[in-house]
Amino acid sequence: MKKNYLFLWREVQIEKWVAAFYLCLFLIGVTSCKQGFDDDERFSSGVSGVTLESPKLDANNFVTLTNDDGTESVKVEWPVVYGAGGYLLNVKIVDDPSNPIGIVNDSIVDGCSAIFDKLEDTKYEVSVKSLGNEKLNNKEAASATVYAYSTLIQAITIPEGQEIAEFIKTNLQNSNEEQGFELLGGKTYQLNSVVDFDLNTITFRGDKLNRPTVVLGPEGGFMTQGGLKLKFINFDCTNSTRTGFLSLSNNPSESISTEALGYKADGANQDGYVINEPIIIQECNFRNIKNSLLYSNKKPWSLRDFRIMDCIVQLNNSGSNSVINLYHNESTEQKNGLIKNLTVKNNTFYNLQKNSSAYFIRYCGESNARPFKIFGNGDNSAILTIEYNTFSHVMSNKDFGNGLPNTNAVVTDIKYNIFYDVFRIYQAITSNSIKSTVGNTIWGTWGGTPNNNDTGGRNDKDGNPYATLEDPNFVGPFEDLELDLTQDKGGVNFTPRSAIAVQNKSGDPRWYE
Numbered sequence: 001m002k003k004n005y006l007f008l009w010r011e012v013q014i015e016k017w018v019a020a021f022y023l024c025l026f027l028i029g030v031t032s033c034k035q036g037f038d039d040d041e042r043f044s045s046g047v048s049g050v051t052l053e054s055p056k057l058d059a060n061n062f063v064t065l066t067n068d069d070g071t072e073s074v075k076v077e078w079p080v081v082y083g084a085g086g087y088l089l090n091v092k093i094v095d096d097p098s099n100p101i102g103i104v105n106d107s108i109v110d111g112c113s114a115i116f117d118k119l120e121d122t123k124y125e126v127s128v129k130s131l132g133n134e135k136l137n138n139k140e141a142a143s144a145t146v147y148a149y150s151t152l153i154q155a156i157t158i159p160e161g162q163e164i165a166e167f168i169k170t171n172l173q174n175s176n177e178e179q180g181f182e183l184l185g186g187k188t189y190q191l192n193s194v195v196d197f198d199l200n201t202i203t204f205r206g207d208k209l210n211r212p213t214v215v216l217g218p219e220g221g222f223m224t225q226g227g228l229k230l231k232f233i234n235f236d237c238t239n240s241t242r243t244g245f246l247s248l249s250n251n252p253s254e255s256i257s258t259e260a261l262g263y264k265a266d267g268a269n270q271d272g273y274v275i276n277e278p279i280i281i282q283e284c285n286f287r288n289i290k291n292s293l294l295y296s297n298k299k300p301w302s303l304r305d306f307r308i309m310d311c312i313v314q315l316n317n318s319g320s321n322s323v324i325n326l327y328h329n330e331s332t333e334q335k336n337g338l339i340k341n342l343t344v345k346n347n348t349f350y351n352l353q354k355n356s357s358a359y360f361i362r363y364c365g366e367s368n369a370r371p372f373k374i375f376g377n378g379d380n381s382a383i384l385t386i387e388y389n390t391f392s393h394v395m396s397n398k399d400f401g402n403g404l405p406n407t408n409a410v411v412t413d414i415k416y417n418i419f420y421d422v423f424r425i426y427q428a429i430t431s432n433s434i435k436s437t438v439g440n441t442i443w444g445t446w447g448g449t450p451n452n453n454d455t456g457g458r459n460d461k462d463g464n465p466y467a468t469l470e471d472p473n474f475v476g477p478f479e480d481l482e483l484d485l486t487q488d489k490g491g492v493n494f495t496p497r498s499a500i501a502v503q504n505k506s507g508d509p510r511w512y513e
Helices: 005-031 164-171 371-375 451-455 499-504
Strands: 062-066 072-077 087-093 101-109 113-117 123-130 145-150 156-158 179-183 188-191 194-196 202-205 213-216 221-224 228-231 234-236 244-248 273-275 279-282 285-289 292-295 301-309 312-315 339-345 348-351 382-387 390-392 410-415 418-420 434-436 441-443
Touching (some): 072 123, 087 113, 164 179, 164 194, 285 292, 441 499
Parallel strands (some): 194 221, 244 292, 273 301, 348 390, 382 410, 390 418
Antiparallel strands (some): 062 072, 072 113, 087 101, 087 123
């Protein structure tokens, strides 16, 4: 009889598939503990009548997950302990070891992994303990495995008494990897010259529960043409004479020109330089800034992402240098530049001087600050976000903004701010941008009542006025008072007592705490 080889081939293939299927089931049962603990042999592996050990943890057991809303979580996953009846998990925030904050408390995990929220610059203590299994006569582990997990980037500690610029110059490495430098909590340091981070991406931080103080000499300051995060530091700028506390490099690298980055090939028509990594100033306090907080150094710089968040910035500025200053009129340079995503949120800015010369934000001109002219046609948008800030005398007799792009490619969100003695905020809210201005209040003293030039008939896309006229009636003190860096809130008090601002919780949130 002639054999049907096709039929036999199919039989063999089916047998192979079935065997592979059951092998796969077996391997899943042995290597995975995501199905939970049901006390069967898969998770006992013959282990009975013993005192269990807790699973080991190291850095490889932690991964970062990105959530749908853009936030991040941490997933911790540990190896199965055979014969266990589950695990007891605790997760604490231990930024202040004497006052830990439990975020997962004695949670019984019927598996080998757990997820918790990931917060920036935070120290955690993660504890996992194997639980006993009565059915298998296994006793729980004598102790938990405890692991110190941190979302802080690793950093080199600058010793107390070491001048900052000299130390960083000696220890900075040119690298594509982010580097960190850390100051000791509560200590005072000197910065006598310019720290130039060049193209490197840097985190320069203090201790967020006990900020160190950096005292700037006449030439003290920072310079960069790469990503930079300044966090948890008090800066005393009383003696500084530099134009910019943070200056963008006066010798830009051609590797980050609009030509080299491919923006001109995509339709950009301006020569200039772009920093694509974020520059962030967060939870820092500043005393006596006489000139610019950010300064372009007379070069055509643009930033993709610049943020000032949770700061108190005390100005002593009577001159012509704006707080955020990308302006220059050098005949040898292109006159352009913008900040593509500018965020100013949860801050207090106040000035001790009456200023009729400087702006809060200044670019080189609205026509040369349009996003496509720098970033190309494929990246033709920008966002200006100024939310929940308290501004006092910033600037009292000069426009709040100058040279910002007037185009519907820009979204302008200026919301829930208190403007006290701030002149012509509409100059930062360009007419063609997509505007939202809900929740702002405004009042004038040095600059005069602002009703005619700030709120007179100007409304956002939803009909909200740019600002509502109201005296914030700050508790005080704040007039003519330099920031005291030894106090948590600087010795000033901008808590409003006015009805509309209080109802909206407008202004810097710290004054409601």
